[in-house]
Amino acid sequence: MPPVKKQVKKRAPPKHKLPDPLKPGEVLTDSMKRQWKVGGAVGQGGFGLLYAASPNGPGTVGPNAEYVIKIEPHDNGPLFSEINFYLRTAKQDMIRDWMKAKKMKHLGVPRYIGSGSHEGKMRLRFMVMERFGENLHKMFESAGKVFTRRDVAMLAIRLLHTLEYLHEHQFVHADIKGSNLLLGFTKDTQDQVYLVDYGLAYRYLPDSGHRDYKEDPRKAHDGTPEFTSSDAHKGVPAARRGDIEILGYVLLQWLCGQLPWEDNLANCDYLRDQKIKYLRNIPSLLKACFPEGDCPDEMRKYLEYTSGLVLNSSRYQERPDYNYLRGLFTSALKKAGWKDDGKFDFLAAKPKASKKGQIKSSTDDDVQSPQKGRSVSPKKRAAPKKKAVKRRSDDSDVSPPPKKKAAPRKQAVKKRVYDDSDSDSPSPKPKPKAAKAKAAKSRKAKSPASKSPKPKAAAAKRGRKARALSTIATQTSPGLMARGRLSNGT
């Protein structure tokens, strides 16, 4: 891993505003005239708020309410994009029909429930969603920054189903990562994993046909730095192969603990070059991630497939072979004698559920490594500073934010800064060797030959660091954008 330490110029986040908080008991009426009563706050995004909610009725909204309402100021962009995605892609009957046709019990795409505008002190846009539980990034941290091979295989199968659905409905997600993957809310639904946050979702296949391969440095590096695709690093419109690549990095990180380029997340050109370098030489990527040579075969094959797909610009519009990729993981499970029962090993490492089975919110306490029962200090495990750049899809069925907010080029940028600092100081250095050794031990413990017990140590969860996020919302018009070219290695 080269010790790259280039100076990074950071752009200041664009100005944005958070919505005024809603009062518990406030009633919102959606575009179908259904009324929703707001309960307590359950989350905060970059510049939106989430509340528990129930259909309007007598009494207050309880802690186990089945819905959440996400609100943003009306002239912000991301929620506008998200609602557009949900309306086109995630209507309940669409998802039901797909699952029926594929004989599936679960699909990790949240159903569209409703949306609307609300006039209060400030004009708000809101969306009603099903309520979900804990996110996989927190689970990953609680599990000592490594998931077992069995868990990764079960997750990969579910996520490839989810991506296939999105892709077959003309969209790519473009920001797949643990913090956007939520488990079901109740104990009974914790085998279900939902992909949320469609603020970056992109309609790669509009009615006019698949987008063209066009590099544009001005749009480069959208997404979450460590995971985003080579195409995104070059400013190429997001396509299906990008989601496959991003998922590959996420799975790889879950298995080995840390990606080789996490030493300099602030430098997006470095990340692009590293990813392309390693894609051209998968054995070197595996060596960097698994120094003990214990990379699961299914992961190696997944990466080899991804490399072929991504490094060849003539395969930009290709439909990924979801069956082949899922088959890698189902065969691995079968070969090892593991059942795909959705009973994730990492759940055994998670703090106890509350009385009614809901997952408790996280704390900033130390996290115990379930594999070793060892405590890992928060300092060592602090996430490096990361930010995701978001650009809105340009097809919409909902009324767009007002034009006064639009930038001249009609493009939306949703910029996310993890951690509460926006300083230019370099990211905290990860500890590659320790993480890799831990990951190797965990993989061994879960190898087909061994039958080690599931981790029992109750792990306290750490709270996520505060985030700052900004958006300028506008309409994107790729045809108007100038076409720059970077060396792309294709």
Ligand SMILES: Nc1ncnc2c1ncn2[C@@H]1O[C@H](COP(=O)(O)OP(=O)(O)OP(=O)(O)O)[C@@H](O)[C@H]1O
């Ligand atoms: N349906 C849901 N049920 C429960 N919690 C949710 C749901 N959707 C999102 N959350 C949680 O709310 C928080 C913010 O949600 P989300 O990521 O969608 O917002 P955002 O504005 O896109 O934020 P960011 O992109 O900065 O993460 C996250 O912590 C997420 O885990």
